[in-house]
Amino acid sequence: MSTESTAITHYDVVVIGGGIAGIAIAELLARQTTLRVKVLEQTEKLGQGASSKLEGxxxxxxxxxxxxxxxxxxxxxxxxxxxxxxxxxxxxxxxxxxxxxxxxxxxxxxxxxxxxxxxxxxxxxxxxxxxxxxxxxxxxxxxxxxxxxxxxxxxxxxxxxxxxxxxxxxxxxxxxxxxxxxxxxxxxxxxxxxxxxxxxxxxxxxxxxxxxxxxxxxxxxxxxxxxxDPARIMRDLVASAMAHSADFETSVSLDTFGIDTKTGKVGSLRYRNRYGNYFHVRARLFIFAVGSGFEELASLLAVKPSVKxxxxxxxxxxxxxxxxxxxxxxxxxxxxxxxxxxxxxxxxxxxxxxxxxxxxxxxxxxxxxxxxxxxxxxxxxxxxxxxxxxxxxxxxxxxxxxxxxxIGKSEEERRYSYWVESSEVPGCLFVLPGKFSFFPTVALQTYKKVKEHLKLHDTDERPTDRQPWRHQADDQIKAAATEFVADHYPYRLLLPVIKR
Ligand SMILES: Cc1cc2nc3c(=O)[nH]c(=O)nc-3n(C[C@H](O)[C@H](O)[C@H](O)COP(=O)(O)OP(=O)(O)OC[C@H]3O[C@@H](n4cnc5c(N)ncnc54)[C@H](O)[C@@H]3O)c2cc1C
Structure with a gap:
């Protein structure tokens, strides 16, 4: 039987989608600011979508x-x-x-x-x-x-x-x-x-x-x-994000967004976890990095995705x-x-x-x-x-x-551009990397938009209590990140025939 948690957890930023875009955004925000960041991913592992099926x-x-x-x-x-x-x-x-x-x-x-x-x-x-x-x-x-x-x-x-x-x-x-x-x-x-x-x-x-x-x-x-090696990149990013206190949760399904009736701003989300229990999160900003999942998202939020x-x-x-x-x-x-x-x-x-x-x-x-x-x-x-x-x-x-x-406004914009958009629904950013290789730019451009949206002060941006190398030194974090991220999909296909 599913249960409903009455606790409401507060974050500054909730990222929906744990492919390369969501992971890279969460990592840069966690590393460079004091914002509380959470990533919600629907599949069992992070990076299980296009970010593991790509060529490399x-x-x-x-x-x-x-x-x-x-x-x-x-x-x-x-x-x-x-x-x-x-x-x-x-x-x-x-x-x-x-x-x-x-x-x-x-x-x-x-x-x-x-x-x-x-x-x-x-x-x-x-x-x-x-x-x-x-x-x-x-x-x-x-x-x-x-x-x-x-x-x-x-x-x-x-x-x-x-x-x-x-x-x-x-x-x-x-x-x-x-x-x-x-x-x-x-x-x-x-x-x-x-x-x-x-x-x-x-x-x-x-x-x-x-x-x-x-x-x-x-x-x-x-x-x-x-x-x-896309899996290694994502694992290192996840380890760094975790070392800087970002939270990752997989096997979730989105249920309802709490939208302010006056402003239209998205302020909260009710979701179901892997055991079928419901949870509430509030956030100052929701970032959607759902890859091919934008169409489906349109049923929960009134968005018209600019994605083909x-x-x-x-x-x-x-x-x-x-x-x-x-x-x-x-x-x-x-x-x-x-x-x-x-x-x-x-x-x-x-x-x-x-x-x-x-x-x-x-x-x-x-x-x-x-x-x-x-x-x-x-x-x-x-x-x-x-x-x-x-x-x-x-x-x-x-x-x-x-x-x-x-899909940009003009034909030229369509050629493998990345996309970071904030105008459609208040309280939300929509992100598409266009290519895995664009993750550094996508993370940076999203970080800049987050700063604008949340009107970040210098103190928010200068974490002082961090251990910059913890993601490499902490074996527990490294092991958790390795476990969390999917292997390259072709590697998984080959498992039955790989010679040891
Ligand atoms: C065949 C192929 C080859 C490619 N080769 C290359 C290449 O060699 N080099 C390169 O740079 N790029 C390549 N690309 C492009 C690259 O793979 C993608 O641009 C990139 O991986 C997309 O990342 P993403 O995070 O946007 O999407 P994804 O990796 O698909 O991540 C989106 C995540 O959001 C999750 N999600 C969706 N809806 C929800 C929801 N409602 N709730 C919670 N989570 C949700 C999904 O489960 C998924 O994990 C290739 C693409 C393809 C298809």
């Missing part, structure tokens, strides 16, 4: 560098700046993106190898097809090949401006990304990011052959993108097909392809597997392909690179997942 690609801009509108590219670049300023020191050594000296006195972001690092050191390589490649030669339209040349030039010049050592990211002791206008003006390229000899040659030859073409020319660009939910799919191959991670940027949607070698960690130890995806840069239609057809196409493309035998000797798994995208 930390985006620093490469995939969007060829798109005319630089917004998504800049979102990625700025997220890297926020990551280094807000996380690298606090989560050292695990947050292993740092500023590295590329030339005397010139610093650019890069990964420092570390066995428990959030990020892999080996970069994701970008394959740019050139003369004679089947995807370019099949474009009969001259306009298409002109467009591709333009895109290619943009990829090379933007990436070189930002990561090639032209901009010094170390400014007055802080990490500072270059200015977008400066990047756009910097069209000169020296080819410094091009791989002199391509480790992808063998795959490219096989791919060409498979499409009835002779060996064609390719450029391979070393990006700053890397595979990441798209079905997407991934293929996992085990053991990994190669340790190289690469993405083909192609003028043809049907040639979009990427392979990431990801290291998963969990109860069966550490293991590497391949994530196969449709890169879909700047193309909306790629994501809407039906599941089976889309998955088959992906496997066929992979056979082209790795060969039929390699694919047949692997355990293959496919799964569907929901991608969430913010």
């Amino acid at each position: 690609w930390f985006h620093t801009g490469g995939l969007y560098s060829g798109v005319e509108d630089p917004q998504t590219f800049m979102n990625c670049v700025n997220a890297l700046e926020d990551l280094i300023n807000l996380y690298s020191a606090h989560f050292a050594p695990n947050c292993n993106f740092r500023l590295k000296e590329r030339a005397p006195g010139v610093f650019v972001p890069g990964v420092v190898s570390h066995e428990n690092g959030w990020f892999e050191e080996q970069p994701i390589l970008y394959l740019l097809p050139g003369e004679g490649s089947p995807d370019v030669s099949r474009s009969k339209l001259r306009s298409e090949s002109v467009l591709w040349k333009l895109q290619r030039q943009r990829v090379l010049s933007r990436l070189e401006s930002v990561y090639g050592g032209k901009h010094n990211w170390l400014v007055a002791g802080r990490c500072a990304a270059p200015d977008p206008d400066w990047i756009e003006k910097n069209q000169e390229t020296t080819g410094i990011l091009l791989e002199p000899t391509s480790s992808l040659d063998e795959f490219c030859r096989r791919h060409d052959q498979c499409h009835g073409a002779g060996p064609s020319s390719y450029d391979v660009v070393r990006s700053n993108d890397v595979p990441m 939910v798209i079905k997407s799919y991934m293929v996992v191959a085990y053991p990994a097909l190669t340790t190289l991670s690469f993405v083909r940027m192609s003028p043809k949607v049907s040639f979009h392809f990427n392979h990431l070698c990801v290291t998963g960690r969990g109860t069966k130890g550490q293991t590497e597997y391949s994530m196969l995806g449709d890169s879909g840069f700047g193309a909306q239609e790629a994501a809407t392909v039906e599941f089976i057809g889309g998955t088959d196409a992906l496997i066929d493309l992979a056979k082209g690179y790795f060969g039929v035998d390699a694919m047949q000797s692997r355990h293959l798994f496919a799964y569907e997942c929901l991608k969430t995208e913010f």
Whole structure:
């Protein structure tokens, strides 16, 4: 029989949704303020939704560098700046993106190898097809090949401006990304990011052959993108949030919101816990970071979510097909392809597997392909690179997942932007990260909005009684955080076949 608790617990901020967005917001608020923060998650574990089903690609801009509108590219670049300023020191050594000296006195972001690092050191390589490649030669339209040349030039010049050592990211002791206008003006390229000899040659030859073409020319660009370990990132964030007194509760279901009839402000929430008992929480601010759950939320709160939910799919191959991670940027949607070698960690130890995806840069239609057809196409493309035998000797798994995208007022805003909105319902913020990789920016921008909403004073913002490293030193907290956060979903799929 369920019971109703008469006690009403007060918090400053209640975060609904324990994916990367909710976790990162709670962590930054708990770490940087004295606010009392609680996270409520409906599933048994934190990060069990899109934040564990994702591919594991930390985006620093490469995939969007060829798109005319630089917004998504800049979102990625700025997220890297926020990551280094807000996380690298606090989560050292695990947050292993740092500023590295590329030339005397010139610093650019890069990964420092570390066995428990959030990020892999080996970069994701970008394959740019050139003369004679089947995807370019099949474009009969001259306009298409002109467009591709333009895109290619943009990829090379933007990436070189930002990561090639032209901009010094170390400014007055802080990490500072270059200015977008400066990047756009910097069209000169020296080819410094091009791989002199391509480790992808063998795959490219096989791919060409498979499409009835002779060996064609390719450029391979070393990006700053890397595979990441999303579960480890979330675990460290949860440990830090707990060490700074944030509260997490999972397996809850929302019941009713208490809304002030005069102002429309949301002030309280009645929810059911995992045992079916009801509880009340009051909060000065509710933050909704529910991913694909915004539609459902509309039945409890009068909100019209600015969120589009798209079905997407991934293929996992085990053991990994190669340790190289690469993405083909192609003028043809049907040639979009990427392979990431990801290291998963969990109860069966550490293991590497391949994530196969449709890169879909700047193309909306790629994501809407039906599941089976889309998955088959992906496997066929992979056979082209790795060969039929390699694919047949692997355990293959496919799964569907929901991608969430913010719908802005204009078309440009839609491209993987993050979304932090406060106007719709008083007492609430709505947040969508757009990408896992944007979590540092999402946490920072939400923190700024919270400061505005709650009119924070300096004393609220300067916790004095904290132990900054407790999340790393306290074994109980570390164990609780590990238990609380779901493993990478592909790792869970592989559990029956992982060899110890
Ligand atoms: C196939 C695929 C591959 C991707 N690959 C990448 C990648 O490689 N790199 C990258 O940066 N991004 C990637 N993304 C995007 C990334 O996964 C998402 O942008 C990000 O994880 C979304 O985080 P979130 O916290 O908003 O959502 P979620 O992780 O889904 O979290 C939302 C949480 O809210 C909870 N919730 C919902 N409703 C309620 C409710 N009523 N009460 C309580 N809790 C509720 C859910 O259970 C869930 O845990 C990928 C996405 C997909 C689908």
